[in-house]
Each structure stands twice: as structure tokens, then as C-alpha cells.
Amino acid sequence: MERTNFDSGLNKMDKPFKLLLIDDDEPVLANLCIFLRDKKYDVTSASDGLEGLKLFENDQQGFDLVITDIVMPKISGMGLISIIKKKFPDTPVIAITGWGEYPEAFAVESQADKVLSKPFELSELDKVINELISSKKHKLQD
Structure with a gap:
């Protein structure tokens, strides 16, 4: 059984x-990249x-998790999430x-597993990432 190391982004x-x-x-992108790489995630x-x-479609190994903004140019985060899901x-x-005002509504509409409102604590993001990756690993083992 693969275990998640909750102190870092390593299995x-x-x-x-x-x-x-x-x-x-x-x-925001630069700061999140620095934080997540410091946590040993491959970002x-x-x-x-x-x-x-x-990037998502061309990656051969696949991503363990996606973090996306909702309001963006070219393709919205909601559109992107819909395609990925x-x-x-x-x-x-x-x-x-x-x-x-209601980020939970975004989650339901876009099929996101979790929605965080900016600004959020980096520790909260790390906790949510670990929970979702751990949950994914358990589902794949069942």
C-alpha cells in the first residue's frame, strides 16, 4: 500500500x-510554485x-492533482475542470x-473536488492536496 508523507509531496x-x-x-502562480516545490511536489x-x-493532455505520466484558478483567459477554470473530469x-x-461569495457553488457547478477562496492559507492548500491525493490512492486500491 502506498502511503502519503503528509510533511511533503512525496509518496x-x-x-x-x-x-x-x-x-x-x-x-500568485510564482508564489504557489515556490511553496509547492519547497514541499517536494513536482509542479x-x-x-x-x-x-x-x-500541458494536461500532453503529459504521458498524468498528474496526481490539478489546481486551477476559475477566472482566466482563453479557457475558464470551470471549462478546464469540466474537460478534465x-x-x-x-x-x-x-x-x-x-x-x-459562494465558492461551494463553484465546486458543484464545475465538478471541482474542493474550492478555496483567495486569499487562503498555504497550510490549508497543503492539507487539501494531501487529503485529495490520499483519497485518490485509496480509491485506486479498492
Whole structure:
């Protein structure tokens, strides 16, 4: 059974979990990349929905989890999540947004596994990532 090391982005084989991070706000994208890489995740980033979709579709090994902004140019986060969930329903997706008063409604509408409202605590993001990856691993083992 593969175990998640909750202090870092490593599984028990010391292989980093692969995350796709998409946000059109460059400072947010850069800061999240630094934080997640410091946590030992293998992070691929994109600055708009179309670039993120291309990276997702062209990656041969697949991503363990996707984190995407909701409001972005070219393809919205909601559109991106819908495409990902149709093709790969077991891939966990975290939506992050600075828009709207009811982020839970975004989760239901977009099929995101979790929605975080900006600004959020980085520790909360790390906790949610670990929960979703752990849940995915358990589902795949059943």
C-alpha cells in the first residue's frame, strides 16, 4: 500500500507527486510554485486555461492533482475542470478563486473536488492536496 508523507509531496517511494498549477495571476502562480516545490511536489505551471489544458493532455505520466484558478483567459477554470473530469474523472481538482461569495457553488457547478477562496492559507492548500491525493490512492486500491 502506498502511503502519503503528509510533511511533503512525496509518496513512500520518494517519488514526488505531480501537480498541474494554473493561474493567470503571475505573482500568485510564482508564489504557489515556490511553496509547492519547497514541499517536494513536482509542479508544472501554466498561466492560462488553454496552456494548462495542453500541458494536461500532453503529459504521458498524468498528474496526481490539478489546481486551477476559475477566472482566466482563453479557457475558464470551470471549462478546464469540466474537460478534465470528463476525460479523467479520478483526477482530483482544486479550484481557487477570488470571485464570488459562494465558492461551494463553484465546486458543484464545475465538478471541482474542493474550492478555496483567495486569499487562503498555504497550510490549508497543503492539507487539501494531501487529503485529495490520499483519497485518490485509496480509491485506486479498492
